[in-house]
Amino acid sequence: MKILFIGSRLYDDIDYYVKENGVESIITESNEDAINLDLPDQVFIVPRGMESPKQIAISLDVDAIVPLIGIDPPLIEVAKMKEELENETDIPVIAANVRAVTLTSDKIQTKKFYREIGVDTPQYQILTKDNFEDELDIEFPVVLKQGYGQGGKDIKVAKCLDDINEYFEEFNQALCEKFIEGSEISIEVLGYNGEYIPLSPIYKGETTLEGTHPLNKVKCAPCLIEGLDNNLIQRTAYKVAKNLNSDGIFEMDFMFSKTEQKLYAIEVNTRPNGTRYLTTATCGVNSLCELVNMAMGKFSIGAVQDKLGYYYATEIPIGNYDGPDLNEPLKSFRNNDFVVHGPEGYQRITIRANSKEELDNLVKDLI
Structure with a gap:
């Protein structure tokens, strides 16, 4: 079994599992200084975009492609590659298709999708910079967002008209949602x-x-x-x-x-x-x-x-971890009660236990 992984940043989470299953691992990565490039069997440094990963997958006759991409912008390119490859070859791409990415990457389209399938979503409307005082039909406080973006980017809780005015100093339109x-x-x-x-x-x-x-x-x-x-x-x-x-x-x-x-x-x-760490825990x-x-x-x-188990778990921001060493594999709960993840200065610790009392005691020992 030969799998092409796109992106190396998340690869250390699964390297142990890939090796245990005897998978030949290949990574394509656009950043030659990225982390985890020492872990797979082969690495290809490629230009941004999906054309190079697609051609490498075909030339190496891989069995499947697994994109390990944790940010939104490349997802539509991945989805288009998925549809092209799966239509033209027998190589599956384990990722969302174009329709799913289109619906979910735009918050306005997501809202419409919820309405269509009968799932409750907060009251919302689209406001424009020049007419928002006349258009606003939701009581304060409201949440202002852009259609695209992740990680809390470009989101503001507005408590009054002045807050909306301030938001529109940067944007011309906003998705306005009931808080x-x-x-x-x-x-x-x-x-x-x-x-x-x-x-x-x-x-x-x-x-x-x-x-x-x-x-x-x-x-x-x-x-x-x-x-x-x-x-x-x-x-x-x-x-x-x-x-x-x-x-x-x-x-x-x-x-x-x-x-x-x-x-x-x-x-x-x-x-x-x-x-994902808290879910796994x-x-x-x-x-x-x-x-x-x-x-x-x-x-x-x-x-x-x-595989489903039932544990108590918590995840706590710690900045930098300075505590007991973890067992291998470092990112797995198989041999650990906790894992540490995230970049230096912004690390988090996820801890699990069999009971709430046991979890409380582990937190006291580690934090």
Whole structure:
């Protein structure tokens, strides 16, 4: 089995799994100074874009391609390559298709998609710079966003007209959304060949008028929110994934309004995501390893269900880790109660245990 991985930044998460399964690994990477280039069997430094990975995959007769891309801009190129290769060759590309990427990369299109499939999403409208005072039809506070962007970029919580004015000093148009006071939730869904399985919902903290980014919050799982049934989160996530009708990893963001007792869908990412360590810690399923299983033809809903466990876990921002050494593999919970991830200065530690009490004790020992 020969797999081409596109992008090296996330590869250390799965290198151990690739080797255990006897996979010949090839990486294409556009940055010659990128991390993890010493891990695979072969490395090709290529120009940005998908044409070179596509040609390398064909010339080396690989069995599958697994893009390991954690940012949005290249996803549409990946999706187009997927459709070209799968139409012209027998090489599967384990990634979302063009329709799914188009719907999810534009927040406005995502909103329309939710409406079409009957999934609740916060009230929204499009505001323009010159007429927003006349157009605004949502009570303050509101959330202002651009159609494209990730990681909290270009998002502002506006409490008054002056805040909107300030936002429009930089932009000419905005997606304006009702601010939901309540709990932020993420969930990963795995999908391949029309089969989908939602994993454990993750609690990412409460919404704030300051717009605090989830990376700066302590997250935990399982998601235990009064008045919210986790089965509702999983059913809704499954419905979204089923209607997207694509392959790979879907990370979905929700908010639960405590005053309305209602679950709202916010957005979908069709790529590896920042909650994957906490998901793995909580349920024992590593979504990136499952991409490898899809490539090897070993993925099935039954196989994932057989791996599912139930643990208590938390993820805490620590800046730089200075504690006990981890066992190999460093990014796996197989031989560790915790993993450390993220770049220096912005590291996070994800810890898991069999009970809430055991988790509390581990946090005290490590932090």
